[in-house]
Amino acid sequence: MIAIAIATSALSVVQTYVSTEVGQRVMHDLRVSVYRHLQRLSLAFFTRTRAGEVQSRIANDIGVSTTPTSTATTIPERDDG
DSSP: OHHHHHHHHHHHHHHHHHHHHHHHHHHHHHHHHHHHHHHHSOHHHHHHSOHHHHHHHHHHHHTTTTHHHHHHHHOOOOOOO
């Protein structure tokens, strides 16, 4: 019984670590893509658009940075029995 409890806890830690790692990589790739896109925009875009709007859009679009990580780790396990 003790070995099963230890194994279950260890697997839970590994699952959380892997889920967090994957989520962080996804968010990193998303941020890199957004900033790469921003760097390609014309100067005219930035003169027409207020700086606060651009910053707000970036913060809100990428601000959900914990969603992939927290969602993956909180999905309930399916009970087949």
